Amino acid sequence: MSSGSLDEAVPEIGPYLRACRKRRGLSLQQVALATGISKSFLSLVENGTNDITFGRLHRLLTLYGVDLAELMPARDPDEGIVVRAAERRRVYSPADGMSVYLASPDTRRTLLSGIALLEPGAVMGEDSVHDGEEWVHVVRGAVQLTLDGGESEVDLAAGDSVCLRTGRRHRFANRGDIAAEVITVLSQGGFPGGGPAD
Secondary structure, three states, X not given: OXXXXXXXXXXXXXXHHHHHXXXXXXXXXXXXXXXXXXXXXXXXXHOOXXXXXXXXXXXXXXXXXXXXHXXXXXXXXXXXXXXXXXXXXXXXXXXXXXXXXXXXXXXXXXXXXXEEEEOOOOEXXXXXXXXXXXXXXXXXXXXXXXXXXXXXXXXXXXXXXXXXXXXOOEEEEOOOOOOEEEEEEEEOOOEOOXXXXX
């Protein structure tokens, strides 16, 4: 499975968000006021020079009246239960050296699963917070989990799991020397349309 085939599965989010905004006839300033996301950050995202977390993406898609599923290529309706390793779709990259892939067939599920790959040194740029509960399991490598805006930190090694309640702020980092792989499962309410929001 090549990383190139995964990256090609999802269109560039920046141009897609720009097109959605223009279809709604909104200026960057109007979107900034409606979502609480700065105009300068929105401009960077639309130009492809900054990554966006699920939380911010959720706010934008909600404002534009579109679903995350629209970012995904259509699937054969007979393939609704299996996600082949080579067909996982990259959803977003919350930081340099970190990519999140959808491990569920689509985003209209009660539970959504994802796989996050973190290169050494990868750190989420901001806290993640969402409505759904989240279960996280480290498959390989090690990650550092920062909770509640830095009030506490937990080191997780391969085989460790953690359960996060709704609304708890958290971010992940790979402080180790090898790549880390993490499985995450979120309850309904996390994604736009039924999955992770941030």
